[in-house]
Amino acid sequence: MKRSAKNINKRPNKKTSDVGQVSKVNDRTSDGGNPQSELLKWYAKSGRPLPWRTTRNPYRILVSEVMSQQTQIERVIPFYLRFMELFPDEKALAAASTDAIHRAWKGLGYPSRVERLRAACQVVLARGGGWPDTVETLQELPGIGPYTAGAVACFAFARVVPVVDTNVARVYARRDNLPLPLDRVGIWSHVAVQVDPKDPIKYNNALMDLGATVCTARVAHCEICPWEHRCASRGNKIIQDATANPLKVASKKVNYGVEIKNKKKPRLHIVLALIHHEERYLVARRKKNSHMGGYWELPGGKLEKGEDHRIAIAREVSEELGAEVRSARSIMSFHHEYDDRYLTFHLYRCHLFNPEAVKALASDEIRWVTPEEFVELDFPPANKPIQARMAKYHRLG
Numbered sequence: 001m002k003r004s005a006k007n008i009n010k011r012p013n014k015k016t017s018d019v020g021q022v023s024k025v026n027d028r029t030s031d032g033g034n035p036q037s038e039l040l041k042w043y044a045k046s047g048r049p050l051p052w053r054t055t056r057n058p059y060r061i062l063v064s065e066v067m068s069q070q071t072q073i074e075r076v077i078p079f080y081l082r083f084m085e086l087f088p089d090e091k092a093l094a095a096a097s098t099d100a101i102h103r104a105w106k107g108l109g110y111p112s113r114v115e116r117l118r119a120a121c122q123v124v125l126a127r128g129g130g131w132p133d134t135v136e137t138l139q140e141l142p143g144i145g146p147y148t149a150g151a152v153a154c155f156a157f158a159r160v161v162p163v164v165d166t167n168v169a170r171v172y173a174r175r176d177n178l179p180l181p182l183d184r185v186g187i188w189s190h191v192a193v194q195v196d197p198k199d200p201i202k203y204n205n206a207l208m209d210l211g212a213t214v215c216t217a218r219v220a221h222c223e224i225c226p227w228e229h230r231c232a233s234r235g236n237k238i239i240q241d242a243t244a245n246p247l248k249v250a251s252k253k254v255n256y257g258v259e260i261k262n263k264k265k266p267r268l269h270i271v272l273a274l275i276h277h278e279e280r281y282l283v284a285r286r287k288k289n290s291h292m293g294g295y296w297e298l299p300g301g302k303l304e305k306g307e308d309h310r311i312a313i314a315r316e317v318s319e320e321l322g323a324e325v326r327s328a329r330s331i332m333s334f335h336h337e338y339d340d341r342y343l344t345f346h347l348y349r350c351h352l353f354n355p356e357a358v359k360a361l362a363s364d365e366i367r368w369v370t371p372e373e374f375v376e377l378d379f380p381p382a383n384k385p386i387q388a389r390m391a392k393y394h395r396l397g
C-alpha cells in the first residue's frame with residue numbers, strides 16, 4: 001500500500017492548530033529503541049491475552065473479527081469460546097442450520113453477521129477448502145470488507161498490512177497530530193508504512209491494545225504509554241478530546257444530499273421513520289397508482305406547520321402502520337432539489353411499542369428487511385442518501 005502524501009505530509013490545518021499546540025514533542029528521551037520495538041516491548045508486558053490470539057487458523061480469526069464488530073471484546077470472549085465448541089471449523093459452520101447459528105449468536109446482535117460468516121465458509125468449501133490469504137482475495141468472500149480482510153490477512157497469514165480500527169486511528173491521530181478529520185484511505189496509508197515487517201501480527205495486536213486500554217477515547221493514560229516521548233498530544237486534553245473518535249469526525253462531514261444554493265426556492269420538510277426491530281428495518285411499498293408507485297420507502301410524511309418532528313413521526317406511523325412509537329432518535333437530515341422546491345428529509349431511528357402489530361394502511365405492502373436487503377431495494381432517487389448512510393453504518397459495499 002502506498003503512503004498518501006496528501007494526508008501524511010500535510011501540515012496541521014487551521015482546525016488542527018485550533019485544537020492544540022504541538023510543542024516540545026521530542027524533548028523526552030526514549031529507551032533508545034524505535035517506535036516498533038517500543039510498542040512491542042510494551043505489548044509483551046501489557047497485551048491482552050485474547051483466546052483467538054493463540055491461533056493462526058483463518059476461520060477462527062474471522063469468527064473473532066466478525067464477533068468483535070460493534071461488540072466489546074470482554075463480551076465477545078465467552079461467545080467465541082462457546083461458538084468454537086459448537087462450530088470448530090468452517091465445515092461445521094457451513095453445514096449448520098439457520099436456527100442453530102442464530103441460537104449460538106443470540107446475545108451478540110445483528111444475526112445477519114453470522115449468516116454472512118456461514119456464507120463465507122460455504123464459498124471457501126465450494127472452492128476447494130483453501131482460504132484466500134490476501135486483503136484483495138479475502139474481500140471476494142461474502143460479508144468481508146477491507147478491515148476484516150486486513151485483520152485475517154495479517155493475523156492468519158502474517159501479511160504486512162495495516163489493521164486500522166477506530167482505536168488505532170486515534171492513537172496515530174494523537175501521536176502524529178494528524179490533520180482532522182482523518183480520511184480512511186489516508187490513515188490506512190499512514191499506518192501501512194509503520195507496520196513492523198518482522199512481526200506484523202504482534203504489531204497490529206499491540207496497536208489495538210494500546211488504543212483500547214491506554215490511549216482510549218475517554219482518557220489518555222500518557223504516563224504509561226510507550227510512545228509518550230514521541231507523542232504530539234501527550235498531556236494535551238484539548239487535542240485528546242478532539243481526537244476521541246477521529247473516524248467519526250470524518251463521517252459527520254459526509255454530505256449525503258445536495259447543498260441549498262437557492263435560498264428563495266420553497267422548502268418542504270419531511271420526517272421519515274427508520275423503524276428497527278430484531279436486526280431488521282421496516283420498509284413500505286408505495287401504492288401502484290400513486291406518484292413513484294412500486295418504489296420502496298420509509299414511513300413518514302410532510303411536517304405540518306409548527307409541528308415537532310417527533311410528534312409528526314408518531315402521527316405518520318400511527319396513520320400509515322397503526323403502530324405506536326416508543327422512541328425516535330435523530331440520525332441525519334439531507335436535502336433534495338426539484339425544479340420548483342427543495343425537500344429536506346429528517347430521518348429518525350425508531351422503536352415501536354407494538355412492532356408485531358404493524359399493518360400496511362397506506363401502502364401496498366410492508367416488509368422487515370435485513371440491512372443487506374435494505375441497501376439493495378428500489379428507493380426513489382430522493383431517498384438514496386438513506387441507503388448510502390445505511391451501507392456506511394453497516395459496512396456494506
Ligand code: SF4
Binds near residue numbers: 171215229232235
Ligand atoms: S502519549 Fe498519550 S495521547 Fe499520545 S499516544 Fe500515548 S496515550 Fe495517546
